[in-house]
Amino acid sequence: MAFNKTISRSCISLFIIFVLGNVIVFPAIFGNLGEKPFTPTVLKASGTGSGTDTMMSGLIQTGAGYVLKAHSDFFLVLNKVEMSTPETLNYTELQTVMRSLRTNLVNAISTYKNLKALADSTPYEPSMIEILKQLDYKALYLARPHNQSVWAEVEKSLIMGDVRSVFSKSLSDLEAIYKMVDSVYYSVSNKIYPDIKTLWSIGTVFCDSHLYGQYAAEIFSEL
DSSP states (O other), rough: HHHHHHHHHHHHHHHHHHHHHHHGGGGGGOOOTTTSSSHHHHHHOOSTTHHHHHHHHHHHHHHHOOOOOOOOHHHHHHHHHHHHOOTOOOOOHHHHHHHHHHHHHHHHHHHHHHHHHHHHHOBOOOHHHHHHHOOOOOHHHHSOOOOHHHHHHHHHHHHOOOOOHHHHHHEEEEEEEHHHHHHHHHHHHOOOOOOOOHHHHHHHHHHHHHHHHHHHHHTTTTT
16 A cells, blocks of 8 residues: 555656646747747638737637646645645645636636637638648657657647637647546545546646647647
């Protein structure tokens, strides 16, 4: 029993180190890409001028902000679990952090629902979609280290010009994370020590979602 607990703590420590690098780059994933902003370039609102572009960019940045806050809360949850045992864990403090985590996830989900609805009603910029279809995805993949399975998922959508799938994927990931966080929150509220495997699952979805967004951003930066 003690041996298994040691393994769990070691794995979660390695997980923290692995994921940290992805959190640092996340503000560039769905937000500002410097001189080549993704949203106004690929999605073009017919007859609405720059209003839709501004609104969409604002939603992207707001949503990313909530996700970053949620991920920060999640790291704090991991820290509190990492530094405790079932007997020493301060359940009241952990419940407070998890309440903040749930709130930020709810706000992120609401923002991305609005973003998806706006994107669904905004036509594509045809010339940019054509460029997406013609990009050398293999060369981009080989240019730097990438997770093959996550890259393949991104390529599968964007090589078909399906930009909206980026928003749908983000929303789906957030909803999956919230469902797992809610189960942990219920346990903590009842002073039940969090299930480490559920925490790993939450971290995995966070990590894969960040990689997906990062790879999409890399591809959009080529437009």
